[in-house]
Amino acid sequence: MDEVDESKQLVLQIGGALKRYRKEKGMSLDDLAEITGVSKLTLGNIERGETNPTLAILWKISKGISLPLMALFKSEDPVSLYRAGEGLRFSNDQKNWMIEPVFKSNDTEMCRAYLQPHSSYHPEGHHVNTTEIATVMTGCIEIQVNGETYTLNQYDTISFRADRPHAYTNPTDNETVLHISLKYGP
Template sequence: MDDVNESKQMVLLMGSALKKYRKENNMSLDDLAELTGVSKLTLGKIERGETNPTLAMIWKISKGISLPLLALFQTEDPVSVYRAGEGLRFSNDKKNWIIEPVFKSNGIEMCRAYLQPHSSYHPEGHHVNTTEIATVMTGSIEIQVNEEMYTLNQYDTISFRADCPHSYTNHTNSETVLHISLKYGF
């Protein structure tokens, strides 16, 4: 599947999940806009599959409605295989941070993350009481949690409260690949 079709699939899945959530909770687009801080116009376009939201916007919506990020892209398949480099991929505006969903179950999400050489990613704080567990699969990375810096090399793992300020920095000449799990506290 090419990038255009994958992107369209992602937008349609999210739009469908968002509309389903809104209808199940008897909410108008105005209600959803107030809850998420995303404009009614943008939410309507997302629901209709007319726009491709940024990773920051997807996080904002996810936090606003207190749903795990991947719940916005959930399918009904009883068995799912997520191959590296295939399927849904999300990136930040700079395209230097890419995540691929791997698994979602019982308030836990797992994804692969790719951080490009000589770049940083500074996510907004995640949902309240969320724990993030990151394992370096290839490369090395510097992770800042609050004001403390941690250097992790291949197969090293860190666990921290993800609702606090944190960032990932790759100082190397190679892409760093991480396996990240999020455990939501709701």
């Protein structure tokens, strides 16, 4: 299967997972639009696999339905392999922050994240009681949490409450690659 087929398969998987969730909860597209803040048209296109949603849209949906982001990537296959640079990637509107889903369990999800040189990413706060653990795999990053700035170099790790404002800044001339885990609390 080539990269285009794999991406289309993942888009269909996300749409299917969202539709199953909505049907299980007895919700209409209007109901889902109301709680997520995402338009009915966009949600319908996602469910049908007709659009590749942005990271911001996926986060809005995830937070609105109180479901971990990676639950939208749920696979029935007992073995899942996610190779770096292959498969689906999600980016922010500025295209300077990109994530690749890696793993999802009941309360933890992992992804690879890429931040372009001399750029910043300011995510919305995640679900309540979420802990974010970020490890720098290549490069250097400045992470702002609770008004403090922490500089991390290769293989350094930070853990913090991700339901509060935080930001990532890459002050270098090279792309920074991170391994990020999100642990959802009760």
